[in-house]
Amino acid sequence: TRTGYNFTGWNTSAYGYGVSYDPGETYTGNAELTLYAQWTPSSYTITFDGNGATGGSTASMSMQYNETKVLTPNGFYKTGHTFKNWNTMASGNGTSYADRQSVKNLAASGSGTMTLYAQWTPDTYKVHYDSNGGTGAPGDQTKTYGVDLTLSSTKPTRDGYNFSSWNTKADGSGTTYASGALYTTNAALTLYAQWKINTYTVTYNANGGAGAPGSQTKTYGIDL
Numbered sequence: 001t002r003t004g005y006n007f008t009g010w011n012t013s014a015y016g017y018g019v020s021y022d023p024g025e026t027y028t029g030n031a032e033l034t035l036y037a038q039w040t041p042s043s044y045t046i047t048f049d050g051n052g053a054t055g056g057s058t059a060s061m062s063m064q065y066n067e068t069k070v071l072t073p074n075g076f077y078k079t080g081h082t083f084k085n086w087n088t089m090a091s092g093n094g095t096s097y098a099d100r101q102s103v104k105n106l107a108a109s110g111s112g113t114m115t116l117y118a119q120w121t122p123d124t125y126k127v128h129y130d131s132n133g134g135t136g137a138p139g140d141q142t143k144t145y146g147v148d149l150t151l152s153s154t155k156p157t158r159d160g161y162n163f164s165s166w167n168t169k170a171d172g173s174g175t176t177y178a179s180g181a182l183y184t185t186n187a188a189l190t191l192y193a194q195w196k197i198n199t200y201t202v203t204y205n206a207n208g209g210a211g212a213p214g215s216q217t218k219t220y221g222i223d224l
Contacts, residue, residue, distance in 0.1 A: 005065060005110065009023065013036065043064050044062070047060045047116070048117075049115055049117045050118050052118075053078045058072050063106070087116065123186070124143065133161075139152075143183060149184075152180075153179045170192040
């Protein structure tokens with residue numbers, strides 16, 4: 001026996017150029033004889049498992065023991081994910097191989113079938129906060145595909161204004177999000193702080209007299 005090879009018979013030459021004999025055959029010559037085992041490499045098949053892929057395919061490939069080949073390029077795809085590599089276990093806890101990696105002797109015995117499982121990395125998307133005239137905007141967050149993101153509860157500040165909400169448009173004409181709301185869309189996002197200007201009531205008191213003017217409203221930064 002020989003790991004990765006199949007025994008095919010005997011030969012008077014180590015390289016198989018002499019006289020061949022089958023196992024159990026009768027030897028009739030009257031001379032000493034050395035017979036050399038003859039071998040052919042075993043072959044095995046590498047199959048590829050999409051491991052949750054939503055489409056595509058990757059063709060199987062055949063290899064001989066001690067042969068070096070490049071793995072079939074990945075043809076699978078998975079929505080919202082990026083192909084990472086191949087692994088001998090679906091969980092990713094086995095031996096990893098890169099896409100199109102040059103490999104040799106993946107099947108230890110040199111026979112049978114070897115399955116490689118696609119490994120996937122979820123896509124991520126940046127959520128950026130713009131204080132839109134204020135200060136103290138939250139730091140960027142990362143949204144993972146298929147996982148809801150809780151938006152930051154940190155609120156920026158601005159002199160003379162009260163923070164009201166976030167919006168996908170600086171002028172507030174887009175989609176509004178409250179602080180701490182859930183963001184469920186799988187896409188990058190920039191949120192702009194929305195502000196409500198402070199106002200102040202000016203009240204007149206006749207102080208014992210009559211005919212005081214009605215109250216007025218003073219807006220921050222604007223003379224009344």
